[in-house]
Amino acid sequence: MIKRVRLTTLVALLIGLGMATSGSTAALAQARQGDAPPTTRSVATTLPVLGPIGPLDASPDYGAHGTFFMQVTSVIGGTEELVSVHNDGIWWGSDRLTGPFYGQIGTYAGGGLTNGNDTVFAVNKNGIFSKAWGGLFAPPSIREGTFGPTVRATSGPFYGSKTTAFADVNGDGRLDAIAVNTTGVFVKLGRPNGTFGPTRRWTAGPFYGSVGTFFADVNGDGKADAIRVNTTGTTIRLSTGTALGPTAPQHPH
Numbered sequence: 001m002i003k004r005v006r007l008t009t010l011v012a013l014l015i016g017l018g019m020a021t022s023g024s025t026a027a028l029a030q031a032r033q034g035d036a037p038p039t040t041r042s043v044a045t046t047l048p049v050l051g052p053i054g055p056l057d058a059s060p061d062y063g064a065h066g067t068f069f070m071q072v073t074s075v076i077g078g079t080e081e082l083v084s085v086h087n088d089g090i091w092w093g094s095d096r097l098t099g100p101f102y103g104q105i106g107t108y109a110g111g112g113l114t115n116g117n118d119t120v121f122a123v124n125k126n127g128i129f130s131k132a133w134g135g136l137f138a139p140p141s142i143r144e145g146t147f148g149p150t151v152r153a154t155s156g157p158f159y160g161s162k163t164t165a166f167a168d169v170n171g172d173g174r175l176d177a178i179a180v181n182t183t184g185v186f187v188k189l190g191r192p193n194g195t196f197g198p199t200r201r202w203t204a205g206p207f208y209g210s211v212g213t214f215f216a217d218v219n220g221d222g223k224a225d226a227i228r229v230n231t232t233g234t235t236i237r238l239s240t241g242t243a244l245g246p247t248a249p250q251h252p253h
């Protein structure tokens with residue numbers, strides 16, 4: 001695993017540079033006010049100049065089993081950080097956060113299945129398994145800064161032939177599992193104990209895009225909506241909390 005500069009390290013570096021800049025400014029101001037002998041005080045005549053903005057990470061970093069962002073560090077309002085899923089575990093930079101954990105169908109991540117913590121989902125042919133991250137509001141069962149135990153989140157298989165996704169479609173703050181098939185969109189609502197409830201059909205007929213099908217809250221009511229992207233345009237069906245509403249007029253590309 002290649003050593004990389006973490007985002008937090010970079011932020012700390014930038015803050016450090018900012019402090020150096022303001023410190024020099026203060027020194028200049030003090031010197032101008034004449035409250036320190038110029039013969040004994042060294043005053044910078046030029047201020048540090050920040051270089052051009054470059055990539056955070058010059059080395060390629062993607063996982064064989066998935067690449068996503070999650071809030072690793074326990075900071076209120078903290079940043080989402082790049083995490084990659086490899087054969088030997090889930091990695092954040094040069095730190096291995098846990099051992100092997102990935103799904104045959106796919107590996108996903110999102111916030112809010114268990115007590116608002118980020119959770120990683122391994123979607124296998126025999127079911128969905130979850131691992132909650134012990135973030136700032138970690139439950140007592142999970143040590144902060146570690147992954148909790150693997151939880152079987154469904155008793156049987158649940159994934160879509162078109163798309164499998166995790167989003168909060170009913171707006172209760174917990175992620176829900178979504179399977180998009182050729183016959184329709186199916187949802188399993190997330191429960192507080194980290195598992196998913198029974199399968200419910202959320203559309204009478206099919207709703208998926210040739211380019212992709214996504215779930216995000218586009219109208220800001222807290223419930224993730226379905227977005228279908230075709231080569232000719234994008235259509236949306238708003239979540240009612242228990243189903244997907246009628247198809248809104250298409251936005252042409």
Ligand SMILES: [Ca+2]
Binds near residue numbers: 167168169175
């Ligand atoms: Ca939910």
Ligand SMILES: [Ca+2]
Binds near residue numbers: 218221224238239
């Ligand atoms: Ca919505």
